[in-house]
Amino acid sequence: MTICERFDVVAVPFPFSDIPRVKRRKALVLSARPFNLRNGSSLLMMITSAAHSKWILDVNLEKWREAGLQKPCVARMRLFTLDNRLILSRTGSLSAADRRSVVAALREALPQHA
Numbered sequence: 001m002t003i004c005e006r007f008d009v010v011a012v013p014f015p016f017s018d019i020p021r022v023k024r025r026k027a028l029v030l031s032a033r034p035f036n037l038r039n040g041s042s043l044l045m046m047i048t049s050a051a052h053s054k055w056i057l058d059v060n061l062e063k064w065r066e067a068g069l070q071k072p073c074v075a076r077m078r079l080f081t082l083d084n085r086l087i088l089s090r091t092g093s094l095s096a097a098d099r100r101s102v103v104a105a106l107r108e109a110l111p112q113h114a
Helices: 033-039 096-109
Strands: 008-015 022-029 041-048 074-083 089-093
Touching: 008 041, 022 074, 033 041, 074 096
Parallel strands: none
Antiparallel strands: 008 022, 008 089, 022 041, 041 074
16 A cells, blocks of 8 residues: 655546546645545646646646656646555656745635635
């Protein structure tokens, strides 16, 4: 079982809603290691090359090679929880600048209420 750190880039079996199969895709770990360990699952964010689509709050990953990606990608506001046993591998980690960009997008998508 793979237990990852926040901002690790991982390979996971990603389900598609329009076809009855999964594909190996990259995802970004958003939850902290203690959460991932205690719950047996991690909160993830989709990573895509997005060659044909764009979503609001897509985050361009500037240091994509450092993250273990093979081509330019974006972190996309498609969040999901996955059992840690299904994480296939860790490929890298986001740069400090890319981390800040993802956190800013998350804050915009999920604003705090006082």
